[in-house]
Amino acid sequence: MDFSIKACDWSKGGEGSFLTGKSDCVVVGVFEAQTLSGAAFAIDNAIGGAIARVVKAGDMDGKAGSTLFLPEVTGIGASRVLLVGLGKQDAFGQKAYGDAVRAVWRAILGTRIAQVTFSLAQLPVKERTSDWGVRAAILALRNETYRFTQMKSKPDVTPRALKRVVFSVDAADDKPAKLAAKQAVALAxxxxxxxxxxxxxxxxxxxxxxxxxxxxxxxxxxxxxxxxxxxxxxxxxxxxxxxxxxxxxxxxxxxxxxxxxxxxxxxxxxxxxxxxxxxxxxxxxxxxxxxxxxxxxxxxxxxxxxxxxxxxxxxxxxxxxxxxxxxxxxxxxxxxxxxxxxxxxxxxxxxxxxxxxxxxxxxxxxxxxxxxxxxxxxxxxxxxxxxxxxxxxxxxxxxxxxxxxxxxxxxxxxxxxxxxxxxxxxxxxxxxxxxxxxxxxxxxxxxxxxxxxxxxxxxxxxxxxxxxxxxxxxxxxxxxxxxxxxxxxxxxxxxxxxxxxxx
Missing domain, CATH: 3.40.630.10 (Zn peptidases)
Structure with a gap:
């Protein structure tokens, strides 16, 4: 599986290339009872307010671990958006981030999605930076995909559809995040x-x-x-x-x-x-x-x-x-x-x-x-x-x-x-x-x-x-x-x- 890092400032609308880059799915976090911000706000603007509408309708309330696919979106390079609930923003720490990441991978691994754009590493996790978020996300994904089948006469050899994940990080975190990705793969x-x-x-x-x-x-x-x-x-x-x-x-x-x-x-x-x-x-x-x-x-x-x-x-x-x-x-x-x-x-x-x-x-x-x-x-x-x-x-x-x-x-x-x-x-x-x-x-x-x-x-x-x-x-x-x-x-x-x- 290929992991790559791309610097992105969502306050500038994703700097264009991030929104228009080809991908099967872009992952966006939604806090409970909070207005959209960061990647969620930028992507919502690009797809005509679809995220805000599902939030207002109650289809995505931001509760921790909840997920919702928005299929066939237009206005961005990704063909769909995966929303994940993050819970309350003031309680969003290391455990909450891990729970959200695991919910994302379980949702994606149940589909034929091959390439993902992942924005959660830029979320404001207490006492943690984007490079930590990248490593935690890679380890969680590798944990979800681990299977021990060596001793079975007919192991399930169905290949995983997911092949590539692109992480968005702040420009200042670009180099540390690339090192974190390398270390995460070695650690996994x-x-x-x-x-x-x-x-x-x-x-x-x-x-x-x-x-x-x-x-x-x-x-x-x-x-x-x-x-x-x-x-x-x-x-x-x-x-x-x-x-x-x-x-x-x-x-x-x-x-x-x-x-x-x-x-x-x-x-x-x-x-x-x-x-x-x-x-x-x-x-x-x-x-x-x-x-x-x-x-x-x-x-x-x-x-x-x-x-x-x-x-x-x-x-x-x-x-x-x-x-x-x-x-x-x-x-x-x-x-x-x-x-x-x-x-x-x-x-x-x-x-x-x-x-x-x-x-x-x-x-x-x-x-x-x-x-x-x-x-x-x-x-x-x-x-x-x-x-x-x-x-x-x-x-x-x-x-x-x-x-x-x-x-x-x-x-x-x-x-x-x-x-x-x-x-x-x-x-x-x-x-x-x-x-x-x-x-x-x-x-x-x-x-x-x-x-x-x-x-x-x-x-x-x-x-x-x-x-x-x-x-x-x-x-x-x-x-x-x-x-x-x-x-x-x-x-x-x-x-x-x-x-x-x-x-």
Whole structure:
């Protein structure tokens, strides 16, 4: 799909060429109980007051998310106009804009419209500019058109009619909007990779498959990929990671992916993604209902791969390293048992009280491995705890960090990207719950503050660099009729890296 940007001043009647340019449809926003202005006013004048008439008749009242096609209009280059309700102007913020954009794409995708002129990016969204509006609109469209059909014998291959979208922006926003469009496409491609990996079944997306995906990514985008196998992992003395894979016949993989966009001496940002390609819970077996969704337990790994793909396509001027410990968590005669004590790469011993708290056991060794890169910051991403879903539901990812500056950057990025996160406590008092009579620490701290104590466990292995943890258990995928991976938190991570590269 082609996206282009065109500067336009609607106060000058669309500067002529915008109104006369050929298009199948022009998209116009209408506020509730407001007089027409901007693009709506200019286009209404050009088509003989047709918009004002339908508003006066009550056919378009401006209520948020409502849409109405005006077919066979004359006076402009477009053959029809799509009106979308924006709600009340004084309440028009980021969410309202997103709702309006999604309503537009759903209306258009149900037609044979091939080329669209899109004026909504110039709307007065609170604390946002046209370039933000362009990126949000492209991501919303790519989200609406995403389909996972790889595993169907007869997938629906009906091509989408929509081929081109032209965004109108203010002249001052022309250059930023073009950059935003480029970044949005790269980000959407990264999110699609993350979603595809998450949606693949566990018998296809194995640790070996993730390793092959990383190698292909390296070939396609000139990255450097290293994949360590069982013997190399053993040589590194990653006893905690290896304890999780003991019950599986699938070999573990330890993936390291390098993107070199900055100077050789610049400290990298390291992203560490949990890659449990299927999680039965091990000996601490999960209930059968809903266990199919445990193929999504590698979404942290998927988000690292998707983010690196997006970063490479954007060509950001910084260094990023992705680290992915990946394996299955299965029950068998060889599997780790509750009560077993394992030794981490850092030398700390861990009493495994629950084998279903396995994500932290593979991440702790990866976080220790990250030290060798002398990172500027490390962020781990994991579908770590059901407790985070209880705390935050499915809207916010959980953010944990003792570094206020790093946490602030991530929260700012989450707001800018529309990929929300909420910071949760990481006070030392919670560490007491991880005490063990038989090892340096236990891998669980009981039911109270389960997501906090999981983060506390990881924090024991991150003292040599700035670190943050994102618990995406509630946001990485959806259940029910809309079941599928969301691609989060690729937008948050990519925005964080964009901001770092621009600093």
């Amino acid at each position: 491609n990264g999110m699609d990779l993350t979603r595809d990996l998450g949606n693949l079944p566990g018998n296809v997306c194995t640790p070996t498959y993730l390793a092959a995906t990383a190698k292909k990514l390296a070939r396609d985008w000139k990255l450097k990929a290293e994949v360590l196998g069982q013997r190399q992992i053993e040589a590194l003395k990653m006893g905690s990671f290896l304890s999780v894979t003991k019950g599986s016949v699938e070999p573990p993989q330890f993936i390291v992916l390098h993107y070199q966009g900055g100077s050789a001496k610049a400290a990298p940002i390291v992203l560490v993604g949990k890659g449990i390609t299927f999680d039965t819970g091990g000996i601490s077996l999960k209930p059968g209902e809903g266990m199919d969704e445990m193929k999504y337990d590698m979404c942290g790994a998927g988000s690292v791969l998707g983010t690196l793909r997006a970063v490479a396509e954007m060509g950001l001027k910084l260094n990023v390293i992705g680290i992915i410990p990946t394996c299955e968590n299965m029950p068998s005669g060889n599997a780790t048992k509750p009560g077993d004590v394992v030794t981490t790469m850092a030398g700390l011993t861990v009493e495994v009280l629950n084998t279903d708290a396995e994500g932290r056991l593979i991440l702790c060794d990866a976080l220790t491995y990250a030290e060798r890169f002398k990172p500027a910051a490390v962020i781990d991403i994991a579908t770590l705890t059901g407790a985070c879903i209880i705390a935050l539901g499915h809207h916010n990812s959980g953010l944990f960090s003792k570094d206020d500056a790093l946490a602030g950057e991530l929260l700012d990025a989450s707001r800018e990207a529309g990929d929300p996160a909420w910071r949760l406590p990481l006070d030392d008092e919670y560490q007491d719950q991880l005490k063990s009579n038989f090892a340096d620490l236990a891998n669980i701290g009981g039911r109270p503050a389960g997501s906090v104590t999981a983060a506390c466990f990881l924090s024991r292995f991150t003292e040599s660099y700035p670190w943050a943890h994102l618990d995406i258990a509630g946001t990485a995928w959806k259940s029910g009729a809309a079941k599928g991976a969301t691609g989060r938190p690729v937008p948050l991570l990519a925005q964080f890296l964009i901001d770092r590269a621009s600093a």
